[in-house]
């Protein structure tokens with residue numbers, strides 16, 4: 001008897017595996033903006049996802065007829081588009097909201113770093129880091145962001161911090177490229193710990209084949225990293241990944257480099273072999289044309305964070321020139337918000353204002369947000385992102401936007417710029433999994449996470465102000 005039962009069980013397991021493999025989800029009955037130049041806009045369209053990957057995009061009838069048994073999310077005429085990507089995020093800054101630090105009265109960018117951000121990160125426990133990540137990921141999902149590049153610091157609890165963030169990433173379902181910001185600001189031992197945390201996490205991420213986790217060698221900024229620590233980082237960086245570092249965010253960073261090393265920042269990074277196609281430079285406000293040449297020649301990536309630069313009164317980077325030179329440039333939030341449409345709106349007006357040119361930034365900023373960020377993410381996740389087309393990852397959002405003027409492939413960016421905010425996102429799907437439906441998170445007890453966050457944030461504030 002056992003001889004006949006075993007194969008039956010095997011057959012059943014096989015059927016089950018096949019059924020799982022072919023699980024289909026259709027998101028349809030909406031205006032589809034695909035970011036696929038062959039088929040950029042469908043007035044009443046649908047997207048079919050098989051497992052984690054987009055199988056087919058087309059008219060609603062075509063897709064429904066092709067997959068009659070698929071699960072169906074009815075967009076009810078709303079806009080269906082690829083989920084957003086955030087190319088520079090800071091999970092550790094979550095608990096800064098509403099925090100008042102005794103004696104904090106900054107006089108310039110360095111005071112903001114030391115008095116606010118470094119004070120917070122020195123006081124974070126591993127549990128705080130995990131909860132900060134949960135809160136950030138929840139906000140990402142609610143703003144339609146399903147892929148982030150995070151830049152982490154928690155100098156009071158360095159080891160294992162990236163693994164705590166990864167735990168939150170897996171629980172929430174947001175694709176994440178993580179790194180820890182190496183710095184000598186708290187001494188050599190902590191600098192070494194931060195190098196090792198990166199190295200350990202990168203090795204772990206390189207073995208992960210889910211397509212949802214990646215790692216980079218994080219660095220704070222050249223002005224807090226000695227040559228000795230640069231050497232340690234280079235010696236411990238696994239092959240196949242690059243660096244994620246703030247570059248010339250403040251003029252102080254440039255002055256420091258000239259004074260201590262007799263060279264400009266990008267030259268110093270070049271000399272340490274930090275530039276390259278897997279390396280992401282944040283900000284790049286005070287760089288000259290020679291440095292732009294180096295960035296371009298090495299195919300290094302740049303991420304612009306307009307709200308943060310304005311809020312810290314750091315200056316306006318030459319981002320339009322970077323884009324015009326063909327440097328792969330993306331858009332981030334720098335932890336300022338988790339809403340990529342805010343970065344879009346602010347970058348749009350910042351560069352017009354700065355250049356006294358009302359025609360500036362119309363095409364460059366959406367290019368950064370919709371093409372640049374996807375290309376940056378593809379260098380780490382080795383899949384097609386940021387597009388609704390066959391073979392791309394199943395990252396799709398439904399946006400509650402009812403256009404009052406005709407919407408088409410040529411003007412959809414104008415509609416998004418002036419008509420859509422992150423809060424307009426009603427449904428978020430990442431890697432084929434429904435994370436939020438009709439503004440309800442599907443797998444997370446949001447009220448409990450928020451209550452835990454409020455308690456941890458209050459305790460953090462008490463520790464800082466004791």
Ligand SMILES: [Zn+2]
Pocket residue numbers: 088090151246282334
């Ligand atoms: Zn940053």
